[in-house]
Amino acid sequence: MGKTTLKDVGDYVGVSAKTVSNVVNNTGWVGDELKERVHRAIVELGYRPNAAARQLRSGRSGMIALALPDLAQPYFAELASAVVRAAAARSITVLINQTNGDFEAERRIADGVGIPVMDGVILSALALTARDLTHREDSMPIVLLGEHIGESAFPHVAVDSAKAAEAATNHLLASGRRRIAAIGAQSDAPRETADLRLAGYRAALAGAGITPDPTLVAFVNEFQRADGVAAMKGLLANGADFDAVFAFNDLLALGAMHTLISRGIRVPEDVAVIGFDDIEEGRFATPPLTSISPDKDAIAHAALDLLLDAGKPDPTRTVAAQSLETTIPFQIAKRASA
Structure with a gap:
């Protein structure tokens, strides 16, 4: 069987190859429901874009970094898995880094030190503050997870x-x-x-x-x-x-x-x-x-969408004026203990 093409994915979903390209490259406008169908088809058909050609066209590397405090914590391990799945559906590779909540480790990731050229970083910080992030030495897009940072000039995904x-x-x-x-x-x-x-x-x-x-x-x-x-x-x-x-x-x-x-x-x-x-x-x-x-999958998708769409802060707006936090829903999983 030959290599799966954009047209193959489009035919499978019932849309044009251009629509599939818009989803893969995060360009144009595609509705959420259709976008999800295309992502599923990409995974099911095993579509893989030409990375070199894609980078030349889009100016992107097709790689992001995910920095979490402790991968031995099941929550963070499960969240990392959700991010990898969501990224794979977008043909994006994830470089995972464990920071142990250490200030220097988090600062290096935020500054892009020791990692290859990335399209952005998703960071769950325990030590860095919003003030620390305003003095970053790297301009790559960044999306924050969790409660520690609070208000900052960067997109932020959290549960209430x-x-x-x-x-x-x-x-x-x-x-x-x-x-x-x-x-x-x-x-x-x-x-x-x-x-x-x-x-x-x-x-x-x-x-x-x-x-x-x-x-x-x-x-x-x-x-x-x-x-x-x-x-x-x-x-x-x-x-x-x-x-x-x-x-x-x-x-x-x-x-x-x-x-x-x-x-x-x-x-x-x-x-x-x-x-x-x-x-x-x-x-x-x-x-x-x-x-x-x-909803860990919702956290992953929201973080990726923010990273690819609006990962950079808007320097013309004050932090107080920005509505950058995405609140993810939760539910109570009722079982026998309570």
Whole structure:
């Protein structure tokens, strides 16, 4: 079988080769539904453009960088997979970099140091600030992920952590729980995610007429399983009276749930548990973990669209005047733990 062409893809979808070219090169205007059909056809037919010719025509390399804090974290690994899938549908190669949340590592990526010529970078920063990014030494487009950066002159894709945390806590309240512990507060930077989720938890309690009990808030150093174990052990050792737990990510929830079950405390009969991120591991826990489920594929597609369409800041507009944040929807994945 010969090499798949633009015309082959167009015939498969029922559109012209020019329309397929517009989707591949992100030019012209193509509706979202048709664009998605073309992307699926590209993957199914195995279409691969001539990279050299494409770069000459478009001035693009066909490569982007994705920089994430910790690929050992299932959420970031699953997000990276979503970005790679979305990029492949656009015939784009992704160079993945792990920064460990280190300031210098994030700065090098933002400045394009040590990486080949790219069409842009998608960065989930934990150490860089908006001020740091205004002094970048590279002009390649950049799109930011997560809560840390806040307002900046660059496009930004995030889930509304406060609203999602409020929804998680309200889910527990709706099941009749009233003594809800929170695991994941942090006292050291970076703590934007923890602060937003703590604010959402408190807002839900206040909305139910419940005064937040500071003894039910457990602090952690990191969002890892072991931190969830330690936090739950601390709550139990202190004699905290609770009938539910909202953990600020799924790894904390899994660690907390492991400790509860090992102590003979039934989940959800005695203590309901809800997490955040909806990682695959949680679906196979015992019991399966209820979790806030951000749309990871939507995050990937939104970040790529912003990177290819409007990755550069507009220097003629102030940060306050710019509407650059894309908020991604979430839902509650309801399972047996809560």
